[in-house]
Amino acid sequence: MSLESMLVIAAVLFCIGLYGALARKNFIAVLMSIELMFNGVNLTLVAMGRWVAPYAVQETLSAVLTGQVFAVFIITVAAAEIALGLGIVFAMFRTNESVDLTDAAAMRH
Amino acid sequence: MLTEPLVWAIFLLPVASFLLIGVVVRPLGPSMAKAAGYLTILALGIGFVLSLWLLRSSAHGVVYDFVPHLWLNLAPGASIQMGLLLDPLTNVMLVVVTGVSLMVQIYSMAYMDGDESFARYYAYMSLFSASMIGLVLASNIVQMYAFWELVGLSSYLLIGFWHERPSAAAAAKKAFIITRIGDVGFLLAIIFLFFRADEFAAQGLNALHIPDIWQAAAPLAAGGAGIVAGGALLWLCLGLFAGAAGKSGQFPLHTWLPDAMEGPTPVSALIHAATMVAAGVFLVGRFFPVFSESEGAMMVVALIGAFTAVFAATMGLAANDIKRVMAYSTVSQLGYMMAALGIGAYNAALFHLFTHAFFKALLFLGAGSVNHSAGTFNMMYMGGLRKAMPFTYWLTVIGALSLVGIFPLAGFWSKDEILLEAWLGTGAVPTTVSLLVFLMLLAGVLLTAFYSFRMVHLTFHGEFRGGGEQELHDCEEAGQPAPTGVSHHVHLGESPWFMVGPMVFLGVSAVVAGWIANPIGVKSIFGLIPSHWLTEYFASGLYDGHHAPPFSIAMAVISNVVALAGIGLAVLTYMWPRPFTNNDPLTKGGVVHTLLAQRYYLDHLYEGLIVGRVFYRIVAAITDWVDRNIVDGIVGLVGWISRNIGGLIALAQNGQVQTYPLVAAAGGVVIIVLYLILG
Amino acid sequence: MWFEQVVFWALAVVAIGGAVGVVMVRDLFRAALLLATVFVAVGGFYVMMNAEFLAVVQILIYVGAIAVLFIFGVMLTRDVRQGNTPNRLQIPAALVSVLLLAAMLFTAVTTDWTTLAGLGLESQSQIAQTQAVGIPDASSLAASGLSAQEVESIAGGGLADLLIGEFVLPFEAVSLLLLAAAIGGLALARGRGR
Numbered sequence: 011m012s013l014e015s016m017l018v019i020a021a022v023l024f025c026i027g028l029y030g031a032l033a034r035k036n037f038i039a040v041l042m043s044i045e046l047m048f049n050g051v052n053l054t055l056v057a058m059g060r061w062v063a064p065y066a067v068q069e070t071l072s073a074v075l076t077g078q079v080f081a082v083f084i085i086t087v088a089a090a091e092i093a094l095g096l097g098i099v100f101a102m103f104r105t106n107e108s109v110d111l112t113d114a115a116a117m118r119h
Numbered sequence: 120m121l122t123e124p125l126v127w128a129i130f131l132l133p134v135a136s137f138l139l140i141g142v143v144v145r146p147l148g149p150s151m152a153k154a155a156g157y158l159t160i161l162a163l164g165i166g167f168v169l170s171l172w173l174l175r176s177s178a179h180g181v182v183y184d185f186v187p188h189l190w191l192n193l194a195p196g197a198s199i200q201m202g203l204l205l206d207p208l209t210n211v212m213l214v215v216v217t218g219v220s221l222m223v224q225i226y227s228m229a230y231m232d233g234d235e236s237f238a239r240y241y242a243y244m245s246l247f248s249a250s251m252i253g254l255v256l257a258s259n260i261v262q263m264y265a266f267w268e269l270v271g272l273s274s275y276l277l278i279g280f281w282h283e284r285p286s287a288a289a290a291a292k293k294a295f296i297i298t299r300i301g302d303v304g305f306l307l308a309i310i311f312l313f314f315r316a317d318e319f320a321a322q323g324l325n326a327l328h329i330p331d332i333w334q335a336a337a338p339l340a341a342g343g344a345g346i347v348a349g350g351a352l353l354w355l356c357l358g359l360f361a362g363a364a365g366k367s368g369q370f371p372l373h374t375w376l377p378d379a380m381e382g383p384t385p386v387s388a389l390i391h392a393a394t395m396v397a398a399g400v401f402l403v404g405r406f407f408p409v410f411s412e413s414e415g416a417m418m419v420v421a422l423i424g425a426f427t428a429v430f431a432a433t434m435g436l437a438a439n440d441i442k443r444v445m446a447y448s449t450v451s452q453l454g455y456m457m458a459a460l461g462i463g464a465y466n467a468a469l470f471h472l473f474t475h476a477f478f479k480a481l482l483f484l485g486a487g488s489v490n491h492s493a494g495t496f497n498m499m500y501m502g503g504l505r506k507a508m509p510f511t512y513w514l515t516v517i518g519a520l521s522l523v524g525i526f527p528l529a530g531f532w533s534k535d536e537i538l539l540e541a542w543l544g545t546g547a548v549p550t551t552v553s554l555l556v557f558l559m560l561l562a563g564v565l566l567t568a569f570y571s572f573r574m575v576h577l578t579f580h581g582e583f584r585g586g587g588e589q590e591l592h593d594c595e596e597a598g599q600p601a602p603t604g605v606s607h608h609v610h611l612g613e614s615p616w617f618m619v620g621p622m623v624f625l626g627v628s629a630v631v632a633g634w635i636a637n638p639i640g641v642k643s644i645f646g647l648i649p650s651h652w653l654t655e656y657f658a659s660g661l662y663d664g665h666h667a668p669p670f671s672i673a674m675a676v677i678s679n680v681v682a683l684a685g686i687g688l689a690v691l692t693y694m695w696p697r698p699f700t701n702n703d704p705l706t707k708g709g710v711v712h713t714l715l716a717q718r719y720y721l722d723h724l725y726e727g728l729i730v731g732r733v734f735y736r737i738v739a740a741i742t743d744w745v746d747r748n749i750v751d752g753i754v755g756l757v758g759w760i761s762r763n764i765g766g767l768i769a770l771a772q773n774g775q776v777q778t779y780p781l782v783a784a785a786g787g788v789v790i791i792v793l794y795l796i797l798g
Numbered sequence: 799m800w801f802e803q804v805v806f807w808a809l810a811v812v813a814i815g816g817a818v819g820v821v822m823v824r825d826l827f828r829a830a831l832l833l834a835t836v837f838v839a840v841g842g843f844y845v846m847m848n849a850e851f852l853a854v855v856q857i858l859i860y861v862g863a864i865a866v867l868f869i870f871g872v873m874l875t876r877d878v879r880q881g882n883t884p885n886r887l888q889i890p891a892a893l894v895s896v897l898l899l900a901a902m903l904f905t906a907v908t909t910d911w912t913t914l915a916g917l918g919l920e921s922q923s924q925i926a927q928t929q930a931v932g933i934p935d936a937s938s939l940a941a942s943g944l945s946a947q948e949v950e951s952i953a954g955g956g957l958a959d960l961l962i963g964e965f966v967l968p969f970e971a972v973s974l975l976l977l978a979a980a981i982g983g984l985a986l987a988r989g990r991g992r
Binding site: 061088 | 818837844846867882885903911973985987
């Protein structure tokens with residue numbers, strides 16, 4: 011286990027999530043993929059805080075845990091996002107009888 | 120002694136009149152149109168008085184040398200200036216231009232009366248007068264060129280004055296294009312001078328200042344600068360001559376002038392007889408010190424001039440339109456002037472220009488007067504107008520006699536001097552050339568006499584043949600469109616005094632202008648005007664003034680006999696023993712007559728072959744292809760690209776939520792990859 | 799150390815395999831369950847990186863709340879039967895993802911991470927002393943040449959100190975955000991007119 015291996019796993023998670031977010035029709039699947047991306051980012055932040063930050067700070071060491079603080083915030087934002095996202099899913103399902111993003115093209119030019 | 124502003128006023132008054140008419144009078148509508156005429160006449164009248172004053176003071180030895188005003192410094196030795204070049208040539212030309220112009224404007228008051236574009240007519244006339252005066256005054260070759268083109272423009276506007284007639288519009292276009300062809304030569308000459316500017320600068324000269332150009336052409340031995348010599352000088356002269364030939368209707372650029380008669384008759388009198396067409400002669404005269412340094416250029420000028428003199432006269436034989444006869448006569452007389460310049464008889468040429476302006480303007484005004492009553496320009500429908508319009512008749516006869524050169528009318532003195540110079544030779548060209556020129560000009564006298572009196576007989580003698588009414592009737596029967604200037608309005612009678620008055624003035628000039636201005640063979644007139652006054656005055660403007668030869672009775676007798684022979688032939692053909700009825704005896708000439716009547720098929724050559732075949736089929740076809748395929752192709756490509764870029768962008772704006780982050784992610788990836796590769 | 803390696807690789811396999819499953823599996827319900835698995839595996843990584851508090855939060859919020867929400871969402875929308883079908887952007891999306899992955903892997907592997915450490919220390923010798931350190935514990939912090947007070951504040955403090963200390967403003971902002979999101983979610987889910 012090292013910084014690089016953690017970064018690699020985080021990158022893989024992020025990219026799988028990116029692919030899913032871009033290439034899936036189902037709104038819920040897209041939201042799930044976005045959660046994967048969040049997790050990739052969180053992993054990176056924590057790994058950086060674990061391995062790099064202690065050597066990178068100069069005067070205060072509060073930054074040592076900054077990565078984790080950020081992860082907390084991201085988790086919070088993700089929770090909010092899911093709350094809203096699912097709200098939108100339901101609203102969309104009510105109007106469209108479908109959660110297919112391809113059909114939700116009312117904003118077209 | 121005039122101050123500089125007063126001289127400029129000669130030019131600026133017609134400019135002011137043009138602007139006033141264009142901006143103030145014309146918008147006021149037809150009720151105020153007469154004011155346009157009075158304005159123009161006032162401006163030109165003051166200009167005429169100032170010009171006379173200028174000539175008088177100059178003749179009394181006042182030398183005007185105003186410093187030119189710098190406009191633009193192009194390069195060392197090439198500055199465009201606005202200046203006044205007041206040498207004898209300019210002074211005399213000013214009097215001719217303002218004088219004839221004034222007469223024509225007065226005449227036009229009656230002739231153009233009732234025309235719906237009366238104010239526009241006078242605006243153009245003012246513009247023309249201003250440009251012509253500007254051309255004459257110019258001391259800088261670029262300044263001169265600007266006015267040269269303005270003169271061409273006003274000529275175009277006036278030929279096409281009745282632009283609703285297709286023939287007038289076509290004639291205007293033709294005149295403009297053909298004179299442009301010559302003007303290219305003029306422009307090339309200016310460009311040539313511009314490229315030699317540093318050599319001028321090295322000697323402290325200005326390549327665009329006309330007196331400096333004279334000096335540049337003079338060889339070092341003669342105290343000149345010797346900058347332009349040899350072949351370059353020849354080409355410079357030929358370029359200038361091309362411009363002159365275009366304006367003065369010299370062969371082979373003469374075809375526009377007869378067509379230019381589509382304009383109102385006073386326009387023809389002023390522009391296409393007396394002044395503008397003389398601009399070509401003026402140009403060669405203006406650069407005479409340059410031309411005289413190149414024997415080759417002088418020979419070209421002399422031979423083309425002499426050839427044109429005969430060539431145009433032959434076409435005048437077969438023309439039936441009275442104004443066309445005049446037009447060919449003008450071309451022919453301009454040929455005389457060119458030939459005289461070419462053989463080195465500078466002052467004789469300009470003397471002839473001076474007298475010609477009066478009698479040719481008179482003849483044109485006479486033609487206009489005839490048209491005013493007969494309603495046509497076609498001589499085949501005239502005849503017998505002598506009794507109805509006695510003033511016009513006698514004035515036209517005076518003009519014709521002056522044109523033919525009968526003693527002691529104005530035309531005699533100048534034409535005789537040209538012939539004498541050609542016979543004696545001036546040393547500017549080889550004797551054989553000047554003798555050849557002499558023979559051609561003498562033949563021209565015979566032809567001139569014949570067609571002039573053919574015109575007089577067809578118009579004024581015999582029985583009246585119906586005028587415009589009859590012509591319209593015939594045209595209708597033949598199913599042809601009626602030519603310009605034909606109307607039902609036939610009322611045989613003398614024209615109003617507004618028309619006859621100027622004609623009387625010009626008629627008196629046509630009688631006396633020759634021997635009053637240039638008394639030959641006597642010591643002086645009333646002790647006021649010394650012998651050879653005008654020619655000596657012209658000569659004083661040159662470095663090595665050529666002096667006119669003494670009057671030769673033998674030459675006068677020869678030219679008069681030849682002229683009288685021509686008149687006699689005309690009388691025999693058209694009057695006596697059998698008066699002219701309906702068939703022109705000349706048509707018996709068969710092929711020759713056809714050739715002449717068809718103007719040697721030169722118009723067919725130019726329009727049919729050069730314009731039609733070569734230009735339309737080849738040049739126009741190529742440009743058309745380029746236009747359609749390449750120019751339009753590029754335009755179309757731009758349109759196609761824009762349209763498809765639009766489609767491409769619309770593709771991105773497809774409302775699919777996921778496309779947007781995809782594009783954003785792709786952009787991010789591109790930036791990252793680029794950073795990794797380049798950074 | 800071998801145990802750590804084994805656990806790490808096991809978690810890695812679970813996380814990545816689960817992630818692939820989330821994206822690829824046709825049945826959305828199963829995808830949601832796989833997502834929960836991924837969350838658990840990531841929580842495992844947090845534990846391994848000495849971020850125990852975060853691991854607990856991860857399990858509580860992600861597995862306990864978000865994954866459950868997803869399952870509810872999947873079950874409440876009848877589209878489930880259609881499953882998790884790809885759209886037309888499959889190929890460009892894959893391309894972009896793979897390129898981005900390549901770039902990130904390249905960066906992660908080739909970057910000389912220890913050079914970053916040099917910025918924060920007074921001399922190269924101290925880098926050598928703190929080379930093998932994980933999460934700052936007292937001994938390694940002492941060796942890093944920091945003052946005693948700083949060492950204590952780091953070793954004694956935790957996330958909580960930072961959250962309600964230095965980061966209190968963002969903390970409150972996020973709580974506001976959460977409130978807004980909760981109200982917004984309610985409003986959306988409730989729909990018009992009801």
